[in-house]
Amino acid sequence: MAADLSQGQRTYERLRDLIVSWALPPGEHLSEVRMSRELGVSRTPLREALHRLDREGLVRITAGRGAVVSEIAVQDVVHLFQMREAVEPYAARLCARRPRREVFAELATAFAGQRAELGAAGPDDDYRHHSELTLALDEAVADAARNPYVVEALRGVRGHLQRLRLLARRRPERMLQTVGEHVAICTAIADGDETAAAAATATHIANSLQNILSVLAEDTGVGASIDLHALTTSHG
Secondary structure: OHHHHHHHHHHHHHHHHHHHOOOOOOOOEOOHHHHHHHHOOOHHHHHHHHHHHHHHOOEEEEOOOEEEEOOOOHHHHHHHHHHHHHHHHHHHHHHHHOOOOHHHHHHHHHHHOHHHHHHOOOOOOOOHHHHHHHHHHHHHHHHHHOOHHHHHHHHHHHHHHHHHHHHHOOOHHHHHHHHHHHHHHHHHHHOOOHHHHHHHHHHHHHHHHHHHHHHHHHHHOOOOOOOHHHHHHOOO
16 A cells, blocks of 8 residues: 555656656646656556546646646636735745744855856756755745644645746846845845835835736747736635
């Protein structure tokens, strides 16, 4: 039984990584025969992984078609960022209240050191170091918040967010701006300034949303700009 559970977990993690890295792009049909062969697993752990990803919204399972990597719809992106706006600034406040905040000072220094690195990055740079630091910040916030409900909410958006972050990399100027925003967040938390930490986090979320919506607009031909206010208020 333990081996089956381990195989199911590995299959889930492998599929999830393929989806959030765009190796399996939105709209890709996940044929059980093909995926079983490519992943080297039987259909039982594969189906378990697909249903788990379906619950997370990274996969859509429908009668007749089977499993498909979920598309990235503009309104879904807005809803995701509304969730971030509700949770992440408060999580930053909780982190700033903790007595031990050295990890955030270290992260602020690491992000600050990225300015020169990103400034020299070419168009084909994969921003691996930046991605690693961003994931480290995600984990540091989840660990320091020490609130299981907040952490669960953050975990719920993490997979979608990782997938969307790859869109931001198409704009090097946005990557440099993101570095500055991360420095501000980490510095405020390290200083124990919960108001500044929440404000810096809210600013980062708003800027990230606008950038991603602009990229999606370019991809879909909707236009160079999107009425962000209309999108964020159209469904109450």
